[in-house]
Amino acid sequence: MQSVYPFLGVDWGGNTFVGSAVPFGMVKLGPDMESFDSQPSKFGYMSGGRILGFSHLHLSGAAGKYGNILVAPVTGPLDLTDIKSPRTDETNRPGYYAAKLTRYNVRAELTSTRRVGIHRYTFPSSDESHLTLNIAHCLNKGTGTESQRFLGGELHVLSNYDVEGVGRYAGGWNKGGEYKIYFYMVLDTPASSTQTWSGDTLSPATDASIDGDHPIGAAFNFHTRTGQIVQAKVGISFISTQQARENVQQETPAWGFDQVRRSSVSMWDQALSKIQLHGEADSKRIQFYTAMYHTMLMPSDRTEENPNWQSTEPYYDDYYAIWDTFRSSGPLLTLIAPNRQRDLIRSLIDIYRHTGYMPDARSGNDNGRTQGGSNADVVVADAYVKGLTGIDYRTAFEAMLKDASVPPANAQKEGRGGILDYNAKGYVTLADERSGSRTVEYAYDDYAIAEVACGLNRPAEAKLFAARAHNWENLWDKDLAVEGFKGFLRPRNPNGSWATPNMLVRGTWPDFFYEGDLWTYSLYAPQDVRKLIALAGGNETFVHRLDNIFYKQHFDVTNEPGFLIPLLYDWAGRPDKTAEVVNALLEKAFTDQRSGIPGNDDSGAMSSWFIFQSLGFYPNAGQDMYLIGTPSFPEADITLSSGKVLHLIAHNMDSEHINRYIQSATLNGIPLDRAWFRHSQIAEGGTLVFTMGSAPTGWGKTVPPPSLSDPAAPLCSAAQ
C-alpha cells in the first residue's frame, strides 16, 4: 500500500506505532528510541532520538506497555550500558521497516508474521559484530503507578545460532498483573562465539537468569565482511518457549525475508481495499489509507496464545480502551470487516465467561483500566442492531446485565463503579470518582441493554433499562448557567443535594468528569438528543450553544468524549453547520504529516473518526443510524460483507472543498431529504449520491434523527 504512511501521527501526541505488523498482529516489531534525558521513550518510537534496538510487542496510540525482547546489532566493543545509535534512511511501510544505524554502520530491516518477528541486518566489515538480545528492556519502566516493571527472566543459548527464554513483566498503563513473554530466536548464521549477561558483566556461560529488574541478555558475536547479512527469526509466545519455537516453524519455516514481507503486504492490501476512493488528492488518499491502517493494528489477535484458559473462541487482547474505540472503530469494523468485529465480540464474551466481565480496557491478559461506563455493552448493541450474526447474544446479554447490576471488586479493573448508587438513586454521586461522566455513560449503556433486551424479547429488562436510559437527566441542573447558556450537568452529593461548584479544578469539580469538561459531557446523550435540545432551551439556543462551543474552543478534537458533538447540529436542523464544522476539523486537525493526528490515536479511535467523517457520514454507535456531515471525496466504494458494495458519489466536488454543503441527496435513486440514514438502508449495499454546493440550503433540516423521547421512534431500532 504505497498510500500508507505509518509515520503519520508519531509526533504531536498521536503516538502511532512504527515498525512491522500484520493486521491486528500479535507481534508488532519496531524500534524503541531513547528520548530526551536518555530515557527510553514511553511509546517506543519518536521522531528525534537514538535507536536502542527493536522489540516485538507494542501498542499504537497508547502509552507505556510492552516493548519486550529487544534485539540490537552492534559493531565495535560491546558496552552493555551504551547500545544506541542515531539512524538515517528510515523507511516504514505496512509489514516493513528499515533504517541505517549510523553509529554501527549497520542497515536494519524488519518484517513480521502474526507471532514472529523477522530481522535482517547488513553489517560492515568488522571483527567485532554483535547481535544482542535484551530481556530486561521494556517501555515506561519506573516506579509510577502507570510504569512497567521487569520482574526477571531467564534465557538459554542452545547453540551458536539459537536461544530461547522468557521475561516476566507487570504494570503499565492498565496497571495489569504479571505477564510472561516467551521467545525463541534463531539465526541464519552461526556465531563465532556467544556470550550472556545477568547483571553487568558479560560471560561465556550459555545460561542466564535473574530475579528483579537487573540486566539480562545474550550476544551472538561475528566476524563480518562488508555487506554481510545476518538474519534472525524471533518467535514470541504467551504460552511457552516450545510454543514460541512452533510459531517460528508454523509461520516462517524457511528463510524468506522478502516472501514474508510480500505476504504481510498482501494481507494489508486485502484489508485496506475494502474502501476504494476515486478522484481524491494524494494527500487525502494518504491520510485516509493510513487511518485505515491505524485502525487495524489493535486489538491484538492472540488466538491460541491465551495463557489463562483453554477455549475454541477467538482471543484478542489490547482493548485499549473500548471507551475510546466503541464510538467509531467498532462501527467501522462492523461496516467493512464484520468477520473481524464478530471475532472481537466473541472474544469479549469469552473473556466475560472466564473473568466475569467484558472489559472496558484490557492488556497483558489483564482487565483494566476502566475509563467510564461499561461500553462493551454499546459494542454488542451496535453489532446487534446492525444484524451481525454468529454471536452468542444471550451470553452477551448476561454480561451486560452483570455490568448493570453487580458492583465490581475493583472498579478500576472492570464493571461499573458506583453502580449501587446509580441504580438506587438514578445517578452516581460525588462519593465515587467521575460521577458525571459515569452517570451519562451508564445511561447510554443502559439504552444499549434495552435495545438488546427488546430484540431478545426480554420486555421487563427492556422497560427497566429504557427507563434508566433517562438517568443522565438526573444530573442536569437547569439553572446552572455558564457563558450565558443555562442547563449543565452538576454533581450531587451522596445525600442528593447539588454539590457546590469548586471552580479551582479545571473550571469544574474534581473527578466529576473523565477526560472532558462541562461543555462536552453536558451534551452527552446519544440516545436522546431531542430531549437534550429541549432541556437546553430549544433548537435555536442549542445551535448558539454549539456555535459557542466551537468558536470559544470548548470543543476538544483531541479526545473521544466529544466525537459526536459536531453532528448534534443535525438534530437541531442545521446540517449545514455540521458540514462547516466537520470540514474545518478535517482540514485543520488532520494532515498527512508526522503530526497529522491531533491527539493520541487511541488504537485507531481518532483515525476511525477521520475515516467516517471523510466519507461524509458518522455512526451513532450502538444505534442503527448514521449522521450525514460532508463528504471529502468525489467517489468512494465501500465493500460490505459478502461483496455487497455501497457506492458514495458527491457531485460538484471541488479540490478545495468550497462546495462543502449538501444541496440534495439520493439513496438508491430515492430522494433523501434527511441528514441521516439507517444501517438497514445500506446493509445490502446501494448508492448514496450527494450534490454539493458552496452555500447552505434548506436540505436535511426537516426530519431530525431519531431520539429515545421521540414518540415516532420505537424503543428498539433493532426491532424495525
Added chain:
Amino acid sequence: MQSVYPFLGVDWGGNTFVGSAVPFGMVKLGPDMESFDSQPSKFGYMSGGRILGFSHLHLSGAAGKYGNILVAPVTGPLDLTDIKSPRTDETNRPGYYAAKLTRYNVRAELTSTRRVGIHRYTFPSSDESHLTLNIAHCLNKGTGTESQRFLGGELHVLSNYDVEGVGRYAGGWNKGGEYKIYFYMVLDTPASSTQTWSGDTLSPATDASIDGDHPIGAAFNFHTRTGQIVQAKVGISFISTQQARENVQQETPAWGFDQVRRSSVSMWDQALSKIQLHGEADSKRIQFYTAMYHTMLMPSDRTEENPNWQSTEPYYDDYYAIWDTFRSSGPLLTLIAPNRQRDLIRSLIDIYRHTGYMPDARSGNDNGRTQGGSNADVVVADAYVKGLTGIDYRTAFEAMLKDASVPPANAQKEGRGGILDYNAKGYVTLADERSGSRTVEYAYDDYAIAEVACGLNRPAEAKLFAARAHNWENLWDKDLAVEGFKGFLRPRNPNGSWATPNMLVRGTWPDFFYEGDLWTYSLYAPQDVRKLIALAGGNETFVHRLDNIFYKQHFDVTNEPGFLIPLLYDWAGRPDKTAEVVNALLEKAFTDQRSGIPGNDDSGAMSSWFIFQSLGFYPNAGQDMYLIGTPSFPEADITLSSGKVLHLIAHNMDSEHINRYIQSATLNGIPLDRAWFRHSQIAEGGTLVFTMGSAPTGWGKTVPPPSLSDPAAPLCSAAQ
C-alpha cells in the same frame, strides 16, 4: 508568484485577505460574503457563502473595519434587497481575483493599483444587466462597541459611464471616529440607462444623498450580448472626489486590465524575491511565500491620502496592531525591506507630531485600540540597534519619553494607561485594566527607551529606564505556585498588597492579562531572561516549566504574547528543545491549506513568526539579537539592503525533518557554538551554515543569549 496561495488562512480564524492589492496597497479590492444567518461576514471573505459584491478597502487578519464602496454585477430584475450569488471557478493570485457568479452567470475579475480598483465583468446575453454601486455597505455593521456604522453619503451620476461621491463611516474594531471614503467610478461602456437610490426605491435621478444608515447607491443598466465585457475603474481617496479622479488618471490612465495586473504581479515578484529558497518541498514553498505575501498587505500606504494634515513624510494607516506586529513583522521588514520599515517608522513619528502619540494601533485615520504597552517604542529601538538610518531618532525618542511619562486622555486610544502608578510604584495596579500584561510590557518598552537613550548619549534617561526595565519583577510573587512550579506574576492592589486570586475568571484575575494567561505573561521578560530563569528556580526547573507549558498545552500558538516562549529554552542551555518544539509547531500549526494559519494572522504577525522560524532563527525584537531554532530549508538566500546577501545552508536536511537538531554551525566560516547571533554579525551579509542530525548534541548549550542582568552584557547592545 505561482507559489502564493492567498486563500491560505481564510478558514480557522486566520482571516487573511482575499482579493487584489499591491504590496501595502491602500486599495484592497475583494469580495464581501454573506455569512451564516444572512449577515455580511465580519471579515469580508469566507469560504462558504454567497458573494454580495466587491468592495475596495479591507484589512488582513483583522476584523470588522472597512468593506467600503461595494460594486456588484447583476443580471435580471434588480432587487436592491437581494443582490448576492454563489460562486464557482474562484481564483486568487497576487494582484488578481476572479470568480464566476453562478446566479447571474457573470464572470468577475479584479486587479488594482495602490489607490484604484479595476473591475472586469463578462456578462451573458441579457436585456437586464446591471452594474451596481452600494455606498451604504460596510463590514461588521451593528450596534456593538466594535461595530461599524454607516453615517450617510452622497453620489452624483455624471454621465452614463461615470459617477462620483463619498461615504461616511465610523467605528469598527478600533472604535475610531468618522472616516470619509471618496470615490470616482468610470466605465468603459456607456450604460443604456442609469438609476440611483437613497432609501429603498430606484429612481432615474442622477443625484442621491442620505443621512444615517439607509440604502444609497447607483445602477448602470445595459443590454449585454453573450460574453460582453464591461470594465470599471474605481478611484478611492480619503481627500476628495477630485483626488479620487486624479488617482484614476495618474495610476490607470488607459483601459488595460491585463497591463495593470502585470505591473501588480511584478511589484509582488520584486517584494517576495528578497528571500530565495532552494531544495524545499512544494507545500513548504507555498506556505513560505504566502506568509511573505501576508506580511506585506498591511499597514496601508496612504501617502498623499492623509485628510488630517499636510506633510512631506510618508503616511501609513492600519497599524492593526503594533502590539501584534512589533515582535516579528517589524524585524522581518528591517531585515529584508529596510526602506519600507524606514517609511513606516517615519510615518509613526509624523503621526506623533500631529496627534501627540505614536499609536499602538491605528485605522481609519484614528489612533486606537491600544492593546498593551506603547510598543512602537520597541519598533523604534529595533530599527535603531540594527542601524537603520534616515529616521529622526531624536523626535522618536521624544515620543518614547512622552509614552513613558504623560498619561493619555484616553488610554484605549494611545499612550500608557496607569502610567502614573507604574512610574510611582513600579507597577500598574488592579485599579487599571490589564495591569499584569501592561506592567511587563511597559518594562520592556522602557528597556527599548534605555537602548535608544544610550545611543543618543542621554545617560540620565538611559539609567532611569534601564532601572525601570526591571519593573516586571515587582509583580513576581515568588510563593505563588501552580502545577508544582513556583513564581508567577500576581496583581497588586492600589495599596501595594497582593490581590487575592480570583480563579473564577479563566484561572486568573479579571483583566489582569490581555489575551494571554498566567503561564505566558509570567515568562514575558525579553530583556532579562537570565533573571527570569533565576527567579523561576534555575535552568533545570525552568526547562521543566517550559516542558510543562508545552505538554499541558498552556502554550497558545494562536496569539502573539507567547511568540518568544519556544526560544526561551536557548537561554536555559537547551536549544535542542527549542528545535523540537519549533519543529512540532511549524509542522502542526501551519499548513498550506485554507486553514493553514492557527489563529488570526493579525496583519501578518503570525505569518512573520512562521517565516523566521522556518528560516531557523527568530528575532528578539528591539534587541540586536536572533535566537536559533531549527531551519526548515536546505538552503535560503536572504537579500538584505543594498544587495547584500545572507546565505543560509543546512547540511544533512531530510524531507521529513528528522534531522531537526543542529550538530554544529559556522558563521562566515567561523565555528558558531552559540544558539544565537547578533544582527551586526550578518548586517553586511554572509554565510550561516548548519549541520543537522537526528539526535540532540551538546551544541549551543554553553553561552546563553544576552540578558539585562548579565554583567558581561553592556546596557546598550547598540553601543557595541
